[in-house]
Amino acid sequence: MDIVKRVLEEEQREAEKYKSIEVNKHLEAKVDLGYLLCSDLNDLDEKQLKKDKEQYLAELTRENVQLIVNELWEQPTERVEECIVAKLPAPSFVLPRSKKCPVQRPLTKWEQFALEKGIKKTKKDKKVFDQDLDKWVPTYGFKRSQAERERDWVLEVPQNADPMEDQFAKKANIKAEKVAKNEIQRMRNIVKAKKGAIPRSGYLGPDTATASDLQVASTIAKASTASMGKFQGKLPKEKTARGIGVKELIPGAKRKASHITNGDEKIANLELIKSVLSKKSKIDDDKAFSVQKREERQEREANGDTVTKKSKKSKGKGKFQKSGGKKPKAGAGERDPKKRFGGRKRR
Numbered sequence: 229m230d231i232v233k234r235v236l237e238e239e240q241r242e243a244e245k246y247k248s249i250e251v252n253k254h255l256e257a258k259v260d261l262g263y264l265l266c267s268d269l270n271d272l273d274e275k276q277l278k279k280d281k282e283q284y285l286a287e288l289t290r291e292n293v294q295l296i297v298n299e300l301w302e303q304p305t306e307r308v309e310e311c312i313v314a315k316l317p318a319p320s321f322v323l324p325r326s327k328k329c330p331v332q333r334p335l336t337k338w339e340q341f342a343l344e345k346g347i348k349k350t351k352k353d354k355k356v357f358d359q360d361l362d363k364w365v366p367t368y369g370f371k372r373s374q375a376e377r378e379r380d381w382v383l384e385v386p387q388n389a390d391p392m393e394d395q396f397a398k399k400a401n402i403k404a405e406k407v408a409k410n411e412i413q414r415m416r417n418i419v420k421a422k423k424g425a426i427p428r429s430g431y432l433g434p435d436t437a438t439a440s441d442l443q444v445a446s447t448i449a450k451a452s453t454a455s456m457g458k459f460q461g462k463l464p465k466e467k468t469a470r471g472i473g474v475k476e477l478i479p480g481a482k483r484k485a486s487h488i489t490n491g492d493e494k495i496a497n498l499e500l501i502k503s504v505l506s507k508k509s510k511i512d513d514d515k516a517f518s519v520q521k522r523e524e525r526q527e528r529e530a531n532g533d534t535v536t537k538k539s540k541k542s543k544g545k546g547k548f549q550k551s552g553g554k555k556p557k558a559g560a561g562e563r564d565p566k567k568r569f570g571g572r573k574r575r
């Protein structure tokens with residue numbers, strides 16, 4: 229009996245190592261076999277989490293993985309190359325994307341032309357035989373440039389060219405210009421494909437300087453010289469940036485007096501005198517004359533004299549005579565425009 233009891237105890241201890249495949253949860257977990265995803269909606273046990281966090285999380289993970297495995301065994305199977313695989317259903321859970329969905333790349337100018345003309349793209353040979361070097365050289369890559377240097381180790385100077393000009397540097401510059409031109413054309417094709425505004429040259433991006441920015445930069449560069457841009461010439465049709473000058477760029481330039489020679493000062497004074505003499509007077513002569521007459525009349529009245537208007541037969545227009553008669557009526561010396569004066573009566 230002791231032997232049987234001992235065997236049963238050993239089997240029980242061995243069975244405790246392997247836990248049951250049955251998992252009991254308060255809320256049923258959602259399993260999506262399409263993504264092999266298990267969503268456990270149950271709350272965490274805070275006591276077990278504080279007591280032994282690693283052990284508790286390991287047991288929780290084993291239970292959720294066990295649920296996925298149980299669902300896998302229920303799926304239909306098939307044999308693929310000596311292996312039995314399970315057919316997974318389509319995923320039902322919607323996973324959020326970290327980036328936006330990819331869109332189809334617009335066709336370039338050449339791709340659009342090739343599509344319209346039915347031109348098919350053919351692969352180039354990786355290597356071609358060079359008869360000058362008597363060996364196979366690659367059609368692209370850095371080894372091709374090495375082969376070109378070996379083949380063009382000497383260059384012929386053209387007949388009308390400068391004999392002191394470096395032909396190797398000239399060839400490198402021409403190649404760099406072609407590369408830059410191709411890059412500009414590639415950018416133009418991208419902008420055209422996106423139906424954007426195509427500049428006259430280059431690519432118009434957010435970091436590209438505008439015409440006003442270039443004017444400001446040019447004005448600042450001219451004023452940064454030792455002479456503050458005094459001896460810097462202007463290009464044809466060049467415009468200066470508004471609101472930016474020597475006074476704004478250099479501290480203390482507003483208080484600095486400009487150097488004027490004797491000849492310049494004489495010319496400036498003559499121009500000032502001409503401008504003063506050429507201006508017309510803004511004084512109203514008629515109004516000034518009437519004010520003067522009023523002042524003279526007030527002065528005579530203050531001295532006790534009276535003024536009477538001359539008769540019509542008098543030739544002295546605008547002249548007054550003294551008399552000791554009655555005080556003249558208001559407006560003496562001035563003709564009433566409302567009153568009509570008749571002419572000579574005809575018989």
